[in-house]
Amino acid sequence: MVAEPHIGVLALQGDVREHVVSLEECGARASPVRRAGELSTVDGIVIPGGESTTMSRLLEAFDLLEPLRRHLAEGMPAYGSCAGMILLAGKVLDGRPDQHQLGALDMIVRRNAFGRQVDSFEEDLDVTGVGGGPMHAVFIRAPWVESVEPAVEVLARVPETPAAGRAAGRIVAVRQGSVLATAFHSELTGDRRMHELFAGMVGAR
Amino acid sequence: MAEMLKGGVIMDVVTPEQAKIAEDAGAVAVMALERVPADIRAQGGVARMSDPDLIDGIIDAVSIPVMAKARIGHFVEAQVLQSLGVDYIDESEVLTPADYTNHIDKFAFTVPFVCGATNLGEALRRITEGAAMIRSKGEAGTGDVSNATTHMRQIRAEIRKLSSLPEDELYVAAKELQAPYELVREVASRGKLPVVLFTAGGVATPPDAAMMMQLGAEGVFVGSGIFKSSNPGQRAEAIVKATTFHDDPDVLAKVSRGLGEAMVGINVENVAEPHRLAERGW
Numbered sequence: 001m002v003a004e005p006h007i008g009v010l011a012l013q014g015d016v017r018e019h020v021v022s023l024e025e026c027g028a029r030a031s032p033v034r035r036a037g038e039l040s041t042v043d044g045i046v047i048p049g050g051e052s053t054t055m056s057r058l059l060e061a062f063d064l065l066e067p068l069r070r071h072l073a074e075g076m077p078a079y080g081s082c083a084g085m086i087l088l089a090g091k092v093l094d095g096r097p098d099q100h101q102l103g104a105l106d107m108i109v110r111r112n113a114f115g116r117q118v119d120s121f122e123e124d125l126d127v128t129g130v131g132g133g134p135m136h137a138v139f140i141r142a143p144w145v146e147s148v149e150p151a152v153e154v155l156a157r158v159p160e161t162p163a164a165g166r167a168a169g170r171i172v173a174v175r176q177g178s179v180l181a182t183a184f185h186s187e188l189t190g191d192r193r194m195h196e197l198f199a200g201m202v203g204a205r
Numbered sequence: 206m207a208e209m210l211k212g213g214v215i216m217d218v219v220t221p222e223q224a225k226i227a228e229d230a231g232a233v234a235v236m237a238l239e240r241v242p243a244d245i246r247a248q249g250g251v252a253r254m255s256d257p258d259l260i261d262g263i264i265d266a267v268s269i270p271v272m273a274k275a276r277i278g279h280f281v282e283a284q285v286l287q288s289l290g291v292d293y294i295d296e297s298e299v300l301t302p303a304d305y306t307n308h309i310d311k312f313a314f315t316v317p318f319v320c321g322a323t324n325l326g327e328a329l330r331r332i333t334e335g336a337a338m339i340r341s342k343g344e345a346g347t348g349d350v351s352n353a354t355t356h357m358r359q360i361r362a363e364i365r366k367l368s369s370l371p372e373d374e375l376y377v378a379a380k381e382l383q384a385p386y387e388l389v390r391e392v393a394s395r396g397k398l399p400v401v402l403f404t405a406g407g408v409a410t411p412p413d414a415a416m417m418m419q420l421g422a423e424g425v426f427v428g429s430g431i432f433k434s435s436n437p438g439q440r441a442e443a444i445v446k447a448t449t450f451h452d453d454p455d456v457l458a459k460v461s462r463g464l465g466e467a468m469v470g471i472n473v474e475n476v477a478e479p480h481r482l483a484e485r486g487w
Contacts, residue, residue: 012449013233015208034449049209050233051269057231058449061442082209096228096268117270117292118316120206140206141270141292188208 005202008033008042010068012058014050014083018187022195028202036067044077044178044202047084049140049185052092052111055083056100065100072104077178077205079198085174085181086111086143093146104179106149113144113183114167123164125184127173128155130193137172137184144183145171152176178205206317207293207338207401210234210270210424214414214445215403217241217428219259221266223437230441234270234292236426237263242299242346243429243468246480252300254282260289272319277486278304280313287316293338295319296331298485299345299428308486311335321405323356323483325363329384329392332400339398341422342483343406346429348470350407350416352483357404357420367393406483409434409467411447411460418451435465 004027009019011032023030023046030046033039045068047055059065072078072088080088086095088102089109114121117140124134137156144167148154156173158164172183178201186194213233218224224235239255240248254275264271270292275282277296282303286294296309298321308331311318317337322328328339341360343353363382370378370393379389391399404417405426414425425448427441434440443460450456478484 011212013212015211017211018208050211051209051213053228053269054213054231054233054445057442058446061231061446062450094268112268116290117206118287118290140209185208 004029005043005199006031006041007044007046007199007202008039009046009048010055010084012062013054014048015185015187016048019046019048019081019195022187022192023199025192026195026199028195028199034062034064036064039064039067039071043205044079044198045071046198047078047080047087048187049082049084052083052086053096053099055087060100069102072102072179075178075205077180077198077202078104079180079194081182081185081187082140082142085109085183088179088181089145105152105174105176105181107152107174108146109143110146111143112141113170114139114142117141121167123158125156125158125172127194128153129175130155130197132193135186135191135193136189137182137186138188139172139184142172142183145174148174156182207319210338210403211401212449213424214441214448215272215424215426216431216441217426218263218432221262223432224263224266224271226438227431227441228267228269230438231445232269232441233424234272235263235267236272236274236295236428237291238274241429241432242482243348243433244346245299246346254279254286254300257285257289260286260291264290274300275309276300277302278307278309280309283309283314287314291316293317293319296336297321298342298482302485308334319403321483321486322360324359325367325392326382326384327486328360328398328402329382329388332398333385333388336400338401338403340403340405340426342486343404343408344473344476345406345482347407347473347476348409348430348433348468349473350409350413352473353404353406353408353417354420356406356483357417357422360402361421364392364396364398368396407473408444409470411443412457414444415447415451415457418448424448430468433468440464440467
């Protein structure tokens with residue numbers, strides 16, 4: 001196990017700083033990544049929350065899309081929250097037709113599934129592999145996972161409560177090998193367990 | 206909750222077609238309005254909330270968040286915008302103020318608000334009223350970035366000053382800023398606002414956007430600068446790239462090439478004082 005995993009945070013747009021702070025608090029070294037060269041220097045990559053369409057556009061414009069796909073195919077650990085989950089998925093519903101997918105998770109996500117900004121939603125979730133009680137999850141214009149292939153392990157679903165409405169039972173956290181994704185923003189709540197899990201995955205490689 | 210917009214560009218649009226161009230270019234959100242600030246300035250008259258049909262049309266056209274403007278203090282315009290399902294409300298000095306004493310009580314709404322500020326005291330008063338996002342005001346509709354620079358530097362300088370003060374001087378600092386002591390203390394200890402700080406007003410070129418980012422903005426609003434230029438799609442995309450790579454002059458040089466004419470603009474100093482929008486709000 002590496003003592004201090006070096007984890008990059010894709011810094012094209014979104015809440016990069018919150019992820020950097022979360023990772024550093026877990027004892028990892030974190031740095032922003034905006035260029036293909038920087039991607040080669042890190043042991044794992046976080047794709048933050050933000051607008052997936054904007055990030056997709058910038059990935060293409062700055063020739064990061066293929067290098068990122070290649071690193072993921074070669075097994076680079078990755079964690080995506082919200083927009084990051086959308087980008088990591090194989091297929092997106094309600095996205096833009098020209099939106100790029102990294103295809104690191106064999107699943108279909110639905111973009112903005114929870115609705116608009118005013119439909120932002122908070123819920124306590126039990127997450128498989130995360131000990132110490134439920135996590136408080138914040139969903140902002142969040143996606144959910146519509147369906148997964150057998151290779152994808154479901155880590156959390158929205159509880160089946162009346163308050164959850166259409167979201168009840170939806171998949172919101174997954175793992176496939178060394179790739180982790182949450183529909184919620186673990187970087188916003190001060191609860192570092194998701195980042196600890198990911199830093200452990202990177203360190204274990 | 207406006208963190209997801211950070212590092213992004215929010216563009217003023219007046220039609221669904223413009224909204225699509227903005228989304229194609231990589232905007233993180235669009236501001237739906239009937240007239241861009243340059244036209245409001247040129248045409249005069251009372252500027253109000255946009256027609257709900259226009260806002261609906263823009264909401265339907267794009268998948269990114271849609272913002273809309275309410276007049277300062279016009280809490281009913283804000284109620285209408287919330288019922289339309291906009292993602293953010295901008296309580297904006299670009300429109301004619303509806304109340305010269307009070308701003309909207311933004312805690313009474315579930316939709317988040319963005320508000321303009323020219324200095325730290327103004328920013329903290331807006332946050333106290335419930336703003337989830339602050340933008341420097343600049344002088345909208347001019348294409349002259351100098352006021353945005355002034356406001357950004359002012360806010361950042363005042364935050365740095367607060368951070369350097371001993372604890373016992375924060376009480377008077379709060380009095381002078383006309384802001385609650387608890388909020389002043391929080392800003393002093395964290396060295397930043399408790400909400401995101403964007404910039405607005407007069408941004409017309411990729412280096413304008415990049416300069417504001419280097420001055421400490423967390424993202425950029427572009428009003429008239431895109432759709433009053435000769436090649437909006439290309440300019441919009443260039444400003445998005447310049448905002449992400451704001452610290453890389455090679456990228457800035459590359460994206461600045463061949464953009465055609467920027468908006469003509471007017472110098473802020475040639476705008477008669479009663480017509481300066483930045484001075485609305487208090």
